[in-house]
Amino acid sequence: MTLKLGDLPREELCRRLARGLTLTTGPFRFRLQSRQAGVAEGLATLYADFPVLEDTDFRDFHVRVDRVRGPRRWFRPQVNFWFDGYAPFTPLPADHAFALLEWGMNWCIASHAHHYLLLHAAVVERRERTVILPGDPGAGKSTLTAALALSGWRLLSDELTIVDRDDGLIVPLVRPVSLKNRSIDIIRAFDARAVLGVAAHDTHKGTVSHLRPPAASVARMAEKGRAAHIVFPRWKAGASTRLSHHSKADAFMHAANHAFNYSLLGRLGFELNAALIDACDCWDFEYSQLDEALGAFEELVA
Amino acid sequence: MDIPAPRRWRIADHADLAWRQWDGEYVFHHALANDTHRLSDAAGRVLLQLARCGEKDAESLALACELPVSDVEVILSEIAKLDFVA
Numbered sequence: 001m002t003l004k005l006g007d008l009p010r011e012e013l014c015r016r017l018a019r020g021l022t023l024t025t026g027p028f029r030f031r032l033q034s035r036q037a038g039v040a041e042g043l044a045t046l047y048a049d050f051p052v053l054e055d056t057d058f059r060d061f062h063v064r065v066d067r068v069r070g071p072r073r074w075f076r077p078q079v080n081f082w083f084d085g086y087a088p089f090t091p092l093p094a095d096h097a098f099a100l101l102e103w104g105m106n107w108c109i110a111s112h113a114h115h116y117l118l119l120h121a122a123v124v125e126r127r128e129r130t131v132i133l134p135g136d137p138g139a140g141k142s143t144l145t146a147a148l149a150l151s152g153w154r155l156l157s158d159e160l161t162i163v164d165r166d167d168g169l170i171v172p173l174v175r176p177v178s179l180k181n182r183s184i185d186i187i188r189a190f191d192a193r194a195v196l197g198v199a200a201h202d203t204h205k206g207t208v209s210h211l212r213p214p215a216a217s218v219a220r221m222a223e224k225g226r227a228a229h230i231v232f233p234r235w236k237a238g239a240s241t242r243l244s245h246h247s248k249a250d251a252f253m254h255a256a257n258h259a260f261n262y263s264l265l266g267r268l269g270f271e272l273n274a275a276l277i278d279a280c281d282c283w284d285f286e287y288s289q290l291d292e293a294l295g296a297f298e299e300l301v302a
Numbered sequence: 303m304d305i306p307a308p309r310r311w312r313i314a315d316h317a318d319l320a321w322r323q324w325d326g327e328y329v330f331h332h333a334l335a336n337d338t339h340r341l342s343d344a345a346g347r348v349l350l351q352l353a354r355c356g357e358k359d360a361e362s363l364a365l366a367c368e369l370p371v372s373d374v375e376v377i378l379s380e381i382a383k384l385d386f387v388a
Contacts, residue, residue: 248324249340256338263336267320270331270338274322 006048026173042098123156130225140235169224176210
């Protein structure tokens with residue numbers, strides 16, 4: 001039987017985390033190391049349904065979040081993120097430890113997993129129809145993704161669309177959904193069952209809190225999805241819910257320009273992106289009310 | 303008096319173009335430069351005509367693509383800047 005992170009008593013979680021805990025998310029295995037209570041708290045709250053592997057298993061990424069040395073260990077303590085002993089970021093306040101871990105994990109994948117095409121977009125699925133949600137910051141992508149995940153849609157990813165270079169299918173990367181500022185209260189109000197982690201205030205993105213992904217999505221994180229739609233969401237105060245066609249050529253260029261490794265993959269990146277656009281209907285989606293937005297998405301995959 | 307032959311255009315060496323066309327818009331990938339460009343229907347048709355037929359002058363291209371010669375000349379000078387044609 002697979003051991004899940006939520007099966008570990010808190011003391012055991014902290015003990016394993018101090019020496020190295022191997023967590024699986026999608027196709028990647030992370031060895032996480034931290035002595036920060038905030039990291040243990042975040043993992044216990046948000047990753048409870050994720051499988052934990054034995055210490056002897058192979059890992060893709062070895063990462064650590066811990067206090068920095070020097071005076072900052074005691075005075076306004078700071079933490080940093082290390083990947084294979086290298087610190088790619090500047091230190092952050094200690095109470096941002098879990099958010100830093102999440103950003104660091106994203107960075108590991110976006111910077112190294114070039115055996116996939118990596119697009120900056122959320123992915124959800126209903127009735128075996130996968131919907132990709134690219135979105136500029138502030139467009140309401142994560143809020144919509146969180147609401148869909150809380151409404152029975154399968155969450156494949158909140159941040160990274162991973163395209164398999166062999167078959168063009170979408171590889172899930174189920175992780176907590178990163179909510180910012182007003183979105184946090186909107187999602188709390190949307191569903192009282194939503195489990196949110198401790199908020200990190202005054203980050204470079206404002207206040208950030210993560211939503212625990214649905215257990216059903218975590219259980220299916222090895223099942224790839226077939227893309228059917230690309231929807232560019234845009235939240236606009238007072239707007240009526242409206243779905244309209246988006247130019248495929250523009251969708252192609254948007255995906256390419258917001259990809260993490262499109263150029264790096266050269267012709268393969270072009271062919272993978274083109275095949276994705278070929279397979280999808282592309283839409284602009286304007287909304288102001290989440291319940292209406294969910295109705296429109298249901299119709300899209302009916 | 304010698305009348306200079308009209309300039310003949312061709313796809314640039316090593317461009318190794320790949321393309322897709324959706325609803326009258328094109329995206330082209332230039333393999334050597336590893337650049338991707340979104341082009342209009344007219345520009346896309348001119349490039350594809352060259353890709354299929356090898357060398358052609360602007361007038362022949364205009365005839366084949368059913369475009370005004372002046373438009374084709376502008377298109378050729380623009381896509382030459384992108385190193386798609388020479």
